[in-house]
Amino acid sequence: MANSNTEHSKKLRAQTAKERNQRLKAEGKLRQISMLINSELADQFDVIAKEQGKSRPEVLKMLIELYQQKKQN
Known part of the structure; x- marks a missing residue:
């Protein structure tokens, strides 16, 4: 319902x-957390969120995981 x-x-x-x-x-x-970032970077972040169908916190988590994977290789 x-x-x-x-x-x-x-x-x-x-x-x-x-x-x-x-x-x-x-x-x-x-x-x-609160961040002031330039508009272009914020727009790019929002594009990633929309393309992935994720919220901003989920995109941040995804980017951290990608960073950690790259760091291990």
Whole structure:
């Protein structure tokens, strides 16, 4: 069954996600990083995400894994 798209339901899901993220941050399971990068680099990053069908955190993980593989060879 799909989620309800009423304003109340959207706000409730957003609040639940916010609380979950805060809890995970407090437990040390999540960290938030912020980077200021030039627009061209950010655009390239977003193109990779779109081409791969991944979120930004997933693309960052993918790039780290590629780096680690290359480093081992």
